[in-house]
Amino acid sequence: MQLFFHQFDLRLRHTFTIAHDSRDSQPTLIVELKDGAFSGFGEATSNKYYGITIDSMISALENIRELIENHSLSSPEQLWETTHPFLLDNPFAQCALDEAAHDLWAKKQGKKLYDAWGLSGESLPITDYTIGIDSIEKMIAKMNEFPWPLYKIKLGTAHDLEIIKELRKHTDAVFRVDANCAWNAPQAIEYSFELKKWGVEFIEQPLPAHDWEGMKEVYLKSALPCIADESCIVESDVAKCEGYFHGVNVKLTKCGGLTPARRMLAEAKRLGMQTMVGCMNESSVGISAIAHLLPLLDYVDMDGTLLIANDPATGVTFDNGKIIFANENGTGASLKTII
Incomplete structure (x- = not known):
């Protein structure tokens, strides 16, 4: 597998305000796992409330790039268990990776994920x-x-x-x-x-x-x-x-x-x-x-x-x-x- 990162700044249609935050845009990281003709995509946004930035997510995943790219992906759950000890402090990065793994895994089976x-x-x-x-x-x-x-x-x-x-x-x-x-x-x-x-x-x-x-x-x-x-x-x-x-x-x-x-x-x-x-x-x-x-x-x-x-x-x-x-x-x- 190959690991790629795609960064975007999502523009909100209206200022989004909740009890502890207000914003007009939302930075997000999309993780791509590519295996031959198949690509799986996963995502996690930055979050000030939880102290998560785009850079911190990329850094966390870069630190285990070799582990990710050499994984067989026999199941997404197995990749999650393998990488989890290294991503304990960054569940957002873990999420983007896990979503990408599930997407790729189901695509290689020729099925929708729920199926x-x-x-x-x-x-x-x-x-x-x-x-x-x-x-x-x-x-x-x-x-x-x-x-x-x-x-x-x-x-x-x-x-x-x-x-x-x-x-x-x-x-x-x-x-x-x-x-x-x-x-x-x-x-x-x-x-x-x-x-x-x-x-x-x-x-x-x-x-x-x-x-x-x-x-x-x-x-x-x-x-x-x-x-x-x-x-x-x-x-x-x-x-x-x-x-x-x-x-x-x-x-x-x-x-x-x-x-x-x-x-x-x-x-x-x-x-x-x-x-x-x-x-x-x-x-x-x-x-x-x-x-x-x-x-x-x-x-x-x-x-x-x-x-x-x-x-x-x-x-x-x-x-x-x-x-x-x-x-x-x-x-x-x-x-x-x-x-």
Whole structure:
């Protein structure tokens, strides 16, 4: 195999603001594994919150280039296990490599990835479309600009309930809300009853990740299910979330790729929790990888490509929230231009 890197700066259609960050563009790294006529692609974005840069990902993978290129890739999981000890401090790099390995592995079998895993591509959940924090007028305008059956509303302001109340006047779509750690337990419990009245499906990460005592109270008293995000990063976190959250949102970049994500989703199901996968404003490369986990999910947030203006790749597409797989093997992702 040969290892290649492709860097892009993804331009966001609108300034994207959440409780702890705001940005107009998103640097991303696409990893390519090439074996003869086949190329597999994987992706991970930079992330200030987790201290991940494009340079740090490239450096981490360059340090084990020989190990990667000399691997037989008999299975993506085997490559993950082989490289994981060297990438413990950079799960984002591990994710990009793991996605590329899965894409290449399935392409060499002449199968779509979900098919190579033995999963069905039928009866899949639809994706939400995210409305970032802004003035209420601009949030309404963003929603009206992009009619969708399911919206994820970012919260964490001094007027969160007012936002949902006003947005509800302009659509009958289902709402999900994501506080990104911004509330405390009494707030979350109080808000949950109002949010339920306004057609909110669940609350994602209402409290800071370390506030387990508060989450226990919210779990017991909330009128809505609560889904862990920042509280569920790696595989061992899934079991910690039992009895504190009703479900988990697995992010491929944070856990290290498709290999650990599948194990996390299986563990969550075993524990009776709901399953979700979210995105990090990736291009069609990362979003297409997420799509193959859909048969394992109750919910999905894979709107990254809908939020960017200069997608450098092709892959899955969308029809009013429904995911349409590309007519290609592997994850279905391809770069529009190989640099």
